[in-house]
Amino acid sequence: MNLPIYYYVLGTPLGLLGLFRWGCWLVRRIPAVLYQPALDEHRLSISLVVPVYQEDPHVFAAAIESWLANDVDEVILVIDASDRICQEIARRYPVSVVVTTVPGKRDALRRGWRKAKTDLVALVDSDTVWAPDVAFEVCKPFADPRVGGVGTRQSVYGGRGFLSRITDMFLDHRYFDENASQTYLGKAVSCLSGRTAVYRRALLLEIEDDFMDETFWGVPCLSGDDKRLTTLVLERGHLTYMQRTAEVWSTFPDQWRIFFRQRLRWARNTWRSDLRALSKPWVWRHPFLAYTMIDKAVSGFTLLLGPIFMVVALVNQNWIFAAVLALWWQISRSAKLLPHIRRRPSSFFLVPGYVFVSWVMAVIKIQALLTIRRQRWLTRQVAVENGEVVRTSQPGSRPQGQAPADAQQPEAPAEPRTEAAV
Template identity: 25%
Template sequence: MRTAASTLPLHPTGRHRAERRGFNLKKMQVVDLTLKILVPAMLLVFFMISLHYGSLDGYLQLLSRRSYAAFIPALGAAYTLALLLFQIVRTVLWGLYRPYALPAGELPKVTVIIPAYNEGEMVEKAISAVVASDYPHDKLEVICIDDGSKDDTWHYIQRAAGRFPHLIKAVQFPHNRGKKAGLYAGFTQGQGEIFVTIDSDSVISHDTLRQVVAPMMQDAKVGAVAGNVKVYNRHQSLLGKMLAVRFVLSFDFLRASQSRYGGVTCTPGALSAYRRAAVLPHVDAWLNQTFLGAPCQHSEDRALTNFVLRAGYYSVYQRTAIVHTLVPETYTGLCKMYLRWERGNVRESFVQLGYLFTNYRKKDRLLPIVDFFMTQIEFPLTYLFLGLLLGSIVVYPLVFIKFLAALGVISAIYMIYYLVLEKDLDFIYGVIYSYYAFFFLQWIYPYAFLTVRNRHWLTR
């Protein structure tokens, strides 16, 4: 149905923007069709070359030279086998995963917390989606915090609050204090039994609030729930399409498998829910957390998940609680986002190690330990084998083609998870992302590790 607003004539600037969006959409459709033809053809070429030049005599001679320590190939084989076995375990857990059904009975009081900084009109879309959801308004409270924005974010928050004064509480900081401070204000001022945190660049689905509270209504041990994060600007850029596939694999496959033993390691900022009793005793320690003498200002979601887990609660994933969030559309923006995430992962992995071997909960402690160590050894071994690969290419250049073929085949197999969930041909962008990540993103983790004390938000 067309609204009255849709019948109004466009301002020239708005018309030009609409024309540009239409042109970009047509261009992306052409690129989409081209890539869905070229990428399979490229993989076939790599595979055929590898078969044609199938002899590895030169490479075997290389491995036999004294310059190569004998333990490296053995280490690679052992790690590959362990990774394969654990991937099978994860696949079984993922296959057994089922979303929590919403139980009958009265819904709990929910406080939705939306911190915003320089978000502009997007914050109003985030707020409007919450208000338009099917959660009963008498059980809903929305707190939106303007974290000292320098643009017109406060105007859009006030406009939304003016439309729904009975639902929305608007808070404005006089200067930028950081996302943690914004969330802290929501946690300490909110009256809900459950807190739901949503990023100001994210839009939830109509039934998301009901879905995200369902696990905590079913199981008193659940203290935190991770939502299902999808890409809002998926069709605006090639990077958006790649990240859309990447998010399905990282946010669904990984978290669904972790959810089976209540050990989701990160409940994402884009959409998460927390039991009031699980977070309020720890919000002061969380707000004032330090690492190596520096305040922890980013990766607040991973940090809060650690506090909840360490307190003995379970963290789970709810596939049916859907949120669409904006992602970077440039290489620079992507690197900044990943750097922030990886610095947080490095820091919070040390925090997690501090309680993994304690009796922080009565059961379900083994698989989180296995998951932790399989994840942690992935990075150092990856860079060890990368050095081995580079050395091999110098002596036996054909190894490079064989590697490209293997990378494509392995990533294509990995896309089976995506096909089962999404059932569309965009899995091709997952294969492209594998090459993109290998050639352009390998530096992220070591640099994040070396600069873990860096407190800059980067995307601001």
Template identity: 25%
Template structure:
């Protein structure tokens, strides 16, 4: 037991230092250097690209939110592409087009068959022929009126290819699952992404709010479309993969915390697990890409960012390996005990620190009832969820599911709706 306790705790402390302690200390030391320079006199033509699948009325609310942006209407257009949803999403998109078209142009298009999120995003990009900057968003988000203006103002250098926004949780206090996610989101943006922001190498810009130069989007288009794992097409985590490809080309990637959007996180454990499973597939793919292209990373990516891409996943899979080995050798109980000792000793002070920080600077993201009730859930998830997701991710790398939206059976039973409904004067271009 002593050997497993020592090995597991050692790996755990290495992981905690990499993911929590070192970035936090760096952000404290760097302070204002983590933020972006902005130029609000810069006004470019912007197309907000909205891929949608089985979001129902959420799609309507998202289009309404973007149409109310504090940005010159003549320079803003919205392109919504329904990826052949099996619910009434297409009807909601058409209603939004009718209700909010005017100063802001809104184009709507329905894919003839379900093709996946990136294909819908790419279709939207090919419809928006006049935009200088694409802002890719998720169809279950709402946006601060200043979000578009803040993102555009962040492109102060030709070296900056993409800028992300600050994703907050809209349903923080629904239940234990949402409270946990809100806590993680807050820390991820306030510390992890600010640490990477100082390096101008944010390793994953969230697809909830992802601004990218038009030429950069099409520069990486072929690589994203042909992404595969051992010959099988891979389509999970397009936002992470797109960010990584930009970094490999020597571009800078960043986050603007003043460009705010809110997303509704999963409220059930089943949906949460499905989301985490999809994200783990994306993380594994990103990890393998890093290992395959180490020389390019040495040339184009900041060493600390390269470390951030490699070491956490390495430690995660080492933890998985020790777990499998413990089962094979009959020492699974010892491994579980040592893992839980680590989780409780590390995350208890972490949770309290994040909670009081959120109460001070973002009260809408602070959980009611304090952070202590979250600890058992986090400990259980760190043990069962992380190990299970890691193993399942390896064997499902070719999955093309949207993640939390619909089953394969539902996709196959989708009805036919005439595709190609656009606002007048906004005909789609072939990609």
């Protein structure tokens, strides 16, 4: 069949691009299929360190109960002085509480791991709920003395809306693809997510100065603590591992405005960390890690070529080309999301939405690169101004969507040990 010339003009470069991207994906996917979690029976003492700032009260209480159910040695909550609600909730549980007036998450993390006395420290977000066996599972990779940090598998907690479902798809793609392949090929995971990341305490004490004093182009870094910690661990010759049998659940934005801000912050952190890493010798000792960093940087640009070709086809009324392209997106993305679709088959019908959000995130990545020096949390009231971490709202105010001070809290026994930190 002889097709009009514009089908070849549109189809040939897009087809070549598709083959290139599929090749890049297969380089990750094949080792990801071969990934196995650590199985060695190995247990070390473990403490949880949790920075807390204006958390949803009900989620916070559920998270505390899940951590205590794991029979960990200690739970240390570092709570912002302005957050009286979470301080009140913490008093109902057998946990240690440090109240701090210093804004920013990094200082809270440092205060927590300095207080800990155990072999391992789990750095955990205050909205993260653990499965009953997380503490048992995250210890297993540490049977290898070279392993300095271990990450978990995340899923969305409590969300049923469109953005929550799409986020869940992205998370499964991350843990069944990128992190699985990085673990299998070199035990060098690029980022142990701050939702729950476990480190050897001695290593945290060793790297804390570099962690606290991070700058990028002369500007102190406010966020990106999980990326920074992972990088520092790898820089010092240790390994990082993803233990997928340790599953946790966290809340994620269900509003577009908050979603955009969160992804913009994450994208800036990734650009800063990866560009700096690729300029240093240590990352090239982990060739697959370097490859994935480069691939992630390039994909933010190549991904947008697809919708551009679709717009050109629709403007020129090339309906067959447009239909074939849309069908290909449905089939190809479903194949890449197969581990998630097996878990939640209804997500097959959300694949077009997943493709659309992928384009949105690609635009966000480009915006993040253009504003890479800007240091604002965006979803919290803190920022870097004149080289210092400062609050951007009055103490005691709560972000949009959080419960008011008179919100009913779940009951729980026991009193924590509380101390102030200034």
